[in-house]
Amino acid sequence: MNVEGRRYRTIWLKEENPAVVQIINQLALPHRFEIIDLCSVEDVRRAIKDMYLRGAGLIGAAAAFGMYLAVLEAAPEGGGGDPAGFGEALQRAAALLKNTRPTASNLAWAVDRMLALVLRIPGGERRERARLAAQEIADGDAECCRCIGLHGAELIRAIAEKKRGEPVNILTHCNAGWLAFVDYGSALSPVYAAFDRGIKVHVWVDETRPRNQGASLTAWELARHGVSHDLIADNAGGHLMQHGMVDLVITGADRVTRRGDAANKIGTYLKALAAKENGVPFYTALPSSTFDFTLCDGLGEIPIEERDPSELRFISGKTAEGRIETVQICPDESPARNWGFDVTPARYITGLICERGICEASEAGIRGLYPEGNLAPLGLGGAVPEGNLAPLGLGGIH
C-alpha cells in the first residue's frame, strides 16, 4: 500500500543486506513513520512479543523471516554444509518464536512450515532455500489478502447497489488492514478494493482499547488511502447499529476453528451480538493460514492471550507540544486484567471471506472451500500434511 506516494509492504529484506529484515515500527504510529532493522532471531522474537509488529498475517510472516535468520545463525556462510547442532538450534528458535504470542494461528503455521522445510533440505542449500521459503510465505500472505479484497468488494458492491449509490457504512474492530498483514489486509482489503473501484464507502473505526489499534493504525491507514472514516468509542457500535448507521461489519481473525468459531481482538464478540440483534451482516475476513483445523470448539480450545495490565492502566498519546507521553488513567491501587482476544461463535458470523471465496461459518462451508484442510496436528519437525504445504493463494479461487 502507499505511504506518502511510496509503495510499502510491512516486512521485507533489506536491499543492501538480505541478512537484515526490515519492518514498519507500529509502536511509533500514527505520529511517526519509522522503519526498523531486525538482525537476529532475538530481534524478531522481541518485535513480535513487544508488538513492534502485530496482526495475525504479519506475525506469521515475521516468524518465517525469523526462522530464516535462525538458519543464518546456525549455519554461517562458509561454515560447511552441516554444522553440529543445526537441527537443535532450529528447534530452539522455533520454540522461542512460537512462545511469543499464543492466539494467532499464523505464527505456529509459519514456523512449522519453515522448520519442516529447512530440516529436510541439504546443508549447502539451506540459507538460500530458507530465504526463498520465508519470502514465499510473505508473498502468499499478500496474495491471499489481495484475493480477500476482491471477494469482499462484491459484498460491498451489492449493498451499494441496494443503497443506490449512498455510501456503504462498514464497521471494523481493531486493525485488520495492511499493517496487520504483509499487504492489503483482511477486513480492510474489501474496503480498499471497493474504494479503488469507485464505490462510496465509509468506515466506523472502533478505537479498540486498550492498545488502540483502531485509533492509531486503522485510522492512519484509511487516512493514507483517502477512505472516509470516523473514529468511534468501542462502546458506540451497538448504538449505531440500532439507528441503521451500519450496513456491514467486517473484522479480521487471529484463529478460526474448523467449525468457524473465530478468535479476534477483545470486544469483537460484543459487536457480533449487537449485529445479530440488529440484523446487520457480520463477516470475518481471513487468509487460510488463520484456520486451525485441529480445533473445533473455539470457546474451549483457542488459547486466549492475557497481556500485561499496564496496557490497561496507562495510555500514551501526543501532547499539544508534540511530545509522546504516557499517563496513568486509574487509581494507583487498582489492579487490572487484560485479555487480548475473545471468541465469536460461528452462529453469529454471516460468512467468512477467504482467499478462495466467501463461505458459511460452518464445518461444511469451510470444508467446501478448503477440502485439503485436515485434523492432524502439525508436530515440530514432524511430517507436515500436504494440505498445509500447498502454495498459498494459488489456484482454486472460487
Ligand code: MRU
Ligand atoms: O494483538 P494484535 O494487534 O496482534 O491483534 C490482532 C489484531 O489486530 C486483530 O485481532 C485483527 O482483527 C486480526 S489480525 C489481522
